[in-house]
Amino acid sequence: MDKPFNNRAWFLVLPVFALVAFSAILPLMTVVNYSVQDTFGSNVFFWAGTDWYVQLLNSERFHQALGRQLMFSAIVLIIQIPLGVVIALCMPRKGWGVPVCLVLMALPLLIPWNVVGTIWQVFGRGDIGLLGYTLNRMGFSYNYVNDVGDAWLTIIAMDVWHWTSLVVLLAYAGLRSIPEAYYHAAQIDGASRWSVFRLIQLPKMKHVLIIAVLLRFMDSFMIYTEPFVLTGGGPGNSTTFLSIDLVKLALGQFDLGPAAAMSIVYFLVILLLSWVFYTVMTNDPDRQGGAA
């Protein structure tokens, strides 16, 4: 007997198709459309083929922005992941300290991004900012507006202040899910604090840490608001990250074609790197070797 075939089932998935089409596919296709054409406005388009892509991939400006972006994400990950894990390990496991710590940790996450930028912009000012004024009085010459190193330091400090909490909360959730019996078993074995961390806590936190790394990587790779408010990409182009550069290209210079090509490449880079991160981290060589 033939299976009954019901075409009405398509109506049930139609809303999802429509939603995905309007929210993801159509906007992306618009960008693709721009990236292969040239326009001077007033809806006049000229076919450009892969010209914009070739131009972009050969452009010094893009290489530098990408380099800055990679460096920024790398530094941010190197600081925030271990720092977040250490803070999570230091947080109390029970008692009144738990809600206090959780609220303190959640606070930076609740602040709107442009406000974070503004806070640090004022905080770092040499004339009225607590940080800038104190540093200068202590004999350091600190000026994030003129000095490239100071600008980077400030942006990284700001990002660490803003986002380490997220890693802490994720790592803390992972730690809390470890049954008490594991610690007792380790204690009975006479395992050291470091062994407990390496053999119990770290493996048990592995999955949340993968999520933390992915989230922090993607977010830091797309950073725009905070450095835009703080330094506006300067001094010079020293803190012009990819998204800031993209906005300059699209809105500042109104180069819609090259900007669209850059958006596509930017998107593919994030996708590729996230995939690499995920594959590397979820692929445990010890385990494969053992099972073989």
Add this chain to the structure above:
Amino acid sequence: MSLTLQNVTKKAGAATHISDVSIELASGSLNVLLGPTLAGKTTLMRLMAGLEAPTSGRVLFDGKDVTGVPVQKRNVAMVYQQFINYPSLSVYENIASPLRVAGLAKAEIDTRVREAAALLRLEPMFGRTPLELSGGQQQRTALARALVKRAPLVLLDEPLANLDYKLREELREELPKIFSASGAVLVYATTEPSEALQLGGNTATLDRGRMTQFGRTIDVYRRPVDRITAETFSDPPMNFVSAEIGAGVARLPGDVVLPCRGPLSGLPDGPVTLGFRPNHLHLRRTDGDTASVHAKVAVVEITGSESFIHVRHPGGDWIALTHGVHELKPGSPVELYLDPHHMFVFGADDRLVAAPKPTAAAA
């Protein structure tokens, strides 16, 4: 090695978790801690191990006072209800881990790991990590880790509770054998009376932090010192009924009259509490059943080879355990039979006054 607890009490805030426990466990003995959840089995084990220090009282190893000596400085092995292994290490490394911490030579570690793994049939699993093992294999690994230490005190905290029925039967049979060669004091916590009986050895019954009785498992089962112990050591729970002894008979509610024979003979007149195990509340009259009881069926649970018939009687809610499948409608009347030879008699203070003779209990 022997382990002695002297008047050990553990309090946490206002709550008393363990109250005045004194017990002496001999070298090479198998000791079961039997009690319902929250009776204090785990706390008592943690005190024995040295994971916690008692609020008062002393813990002695071979007569030497070790109260307050932390667990790292004692040689203790413990296995938990959850399958606790190092998640990132292979089975081999897991078993070797306590020896590596102790700093043994490589060859010695290898010998001991292979020996323990052979006993627990883990050799084919050496290269796997715990997540790639079945529950039974995970717990075997945890047991091997305990075994390989050759600790003089081995604590097993409901080690089989999370395993499925078949594996449980299998491992329960092996466990005492595996550890008996080591001459260690073996302590085994369980909530199940049948598990205690199957393991044999000695049993200590616990109730709300107090140890109610300690002795040979079979003796505790046959002569529980009080009503609480009898309740703890009976599954399904023992049936109880209040009775009035007088003129050579025991009068139960619902006009049930038992002649004073067996444990009931020679008792002074007055009120008592009678206890009888569910397998002694008979659905068919057998030799020695002198009293019939009219009750109403509440619920029937059928397991296949046995049926648990919950009945309502003026004397209380009872359970009858019978062989085979019995389909009885809830609410329908049922006639049950009792033999005075199977009665446990408890006095007004709930202490045991008389118990059935072992031969009668075995019959």
